[in-house]
Amino acid sequence: MIRRLLLCLPAALLAACTTSPVHPVAPPSSPSPPAVPAPAPVTPAANAEVDLATARAAFVRETAQRFGIPARQIEAVLAQAQIREPIRAAMANPAEAKPWREYRPIFLQPSRIERGRAFLAAHRAALQRAEDTYGVPKELIVAILGVETGYGANQGRWPVLDALYTLAFAYPRSGDPAKAAYEDRRAAFFRDELAQLFALAKDEGLDITTLKGSYAGAMGWGQFMPSSYRQYAVDGDGDGKRDLFNDLDDVIASVANYFAQKGGWQPGGPVMLRAVRDAAAADLTQSGNTVVLDQTLASLASLGYRPAATDVMPPPQTPAGLITLDGEAGPEYWIVFNNFRAITTYNLSRLYATAVYQLAQAIAVQPEGEA
Ligand SMILES: [Ca+2]
Numbered sequence: 539m540i541r542r543l544l545l546c547l548p549a550a551l552l553a554a555c556t557t558s559p560v561h562p563v564a565p566p567s568s569p570s571p572p573a574v575p576a577p578a579p580v581t582p583a584a585n586a587e588v589d590l591a592t593a594r595a596a597f598v599r600e601t602a603q604r605f606g607i608p609a610r611q612i613e614a615v616l617a618q619a620q621i622r623e624p625i626r627a628a629m630a631n632p633a634e635a636k637p638w639r640e641y642r643p644i645f646l647q648p649s650r651i652e653r654g655r656a657f658l659a660a661h662r663a664a665l666q667r668a669e670d671t672y673g674v675p676k677e678l679i680v681a682i683l684g685v686e687t688g689y690g691a692n693q694g695r696w697p698v699l700d701a702l703y704t705l706a707f708a709y710p711r712s713g714d715p716a717k718a719a720y721e722d723r724r725a726a727f728f729r730d731e732l733a734q735l736f737a738l739a740k741d742e743g744l745d746i747t748t749l750k751g752s753y754a755g756a757m758g759w760g761q762f763m764p765s766s767y768r769q770y771a772v773d774g775d776g777d778g779k780r781d782l783f784n785d786l787d788d789v790i791a792s793v794a795n796y797f798a799q800k801g802g803w804q805p806g807g808p809v810m811l812r813a814v815r816d817a818a819a820a821d822l823t824q825s826g827n828t829v830v831l832d833q834t835l836a837s838l839a840s841l842g843y844r845p846a847a848t849d850v851m852p853p854p855q856t857p858a859g860l861i862t863l864d865g866e867a868g869p870e871y872w873i874v875f876n877n878f879r880a881i882t883t884y885n886l887s888r889l890y891a892t893a894v895y896q897l898a899q900a901i902a903v904q905p906e907g908e909a
Pocket of ligand 1: 772773774775776777778779780781785788
């Protein structure tokens with residue numbers, strides 16, 4: 539179970555949280571109820587095949603036009619794609635949300651910290667270049683790679699083409715009418731990512747049919763979706779290619795660039811501070827996943843939440859929010875800042891962002907006895 543979580547959770551959440559496409563492909567029209575009862579012979583399976591063929595044809599037309607790729611070429615690649623039931627099942631039954639006290643030990647294991655320190659030592663020059671260029675701390679870049687793929691070890695075993703094809707054209711449906719619009723949006727999101735995959739392959743000279751990734755189509759050491767790859771990947775070593783699978787200079791620079799461009803990372807800015815809650819303080823727990831910086835340090839103090847330690851104190855007017863995590867010893871209150879929100883642009887989960895930050899802090903500490 540833990541193994542499965544390690545492999546699937548970050549990528550799944552990343553995919554779930556990548557922003558909506560700029561030019562979404564229109565979803566295939568859902569069959570409207572027939573005015574008169576339809577004759578019996580057409581089976582649901584046959585209907586589904588017709589729907590798939592129609593949706594695919596529209597996808598090919600639109601993708602060809604949008605990215606200037608010959609329709610024949612898209613057809614030829616799609617002819618090799620398969621709908622994979624395990625991918626539908628994984629998407630329909632994502633790993634259960636865990637409380638912080640169970641989530642933390644998975645990502646803060648001693649071995650992950652040690653491997654992070656070793657990675658930092660081995661790639662210090664590239665990490666320092668990225669930090670100097672983008673203002674993103676070395677340890678944070680390392681922690682992202684550690685949480686996403688165990689420093690490249692678990693980049694995903696699914697053909698990216700099959701993953702995106704499956705979720706684009708056979709997104710699992712719960713049958714719950716209240717979820718239908720959401721499921722339509724998700725399917726449209728994956729159709730766009732599939733189209734972006736074709737554009738990415740064209741941009742970078744990649745063979746789509748050989749790419750492997752997560753069951754949600756996230757790729758490489760940092761688990762970038764195709765649209766993020768196209769938009770935020772950078773060529774860290776100046777060889778003219780952006781290779782997030784094999785080129786660590788590119789991987790490191792791209793994660794840093796993502797934080798700078800997409801996350802709005804503020805160099806040197808605070809991330810999060812443990813807070814002490816006054817006994818009389820009102821419950822400020824934010825619901826939902828999105829972190830809202832609707833307070834300041836000063837206003838939180840007036841509401842009864844103050845930083846537990848006072849050695850590093852941002853200015854009182856610094857925009858801030860309050861989150862609560864289910865810790866070992868009960869609720870933990872944390873004051874979070876812009877750079878915490880920035881980490882959530884990589885994966886829209888407070889637990890993820892907290893784990894990444896704490897792993898980064900642990901990696902940054904030099905163990906005793908080592909110079
Ligand atoms: Ca490169």
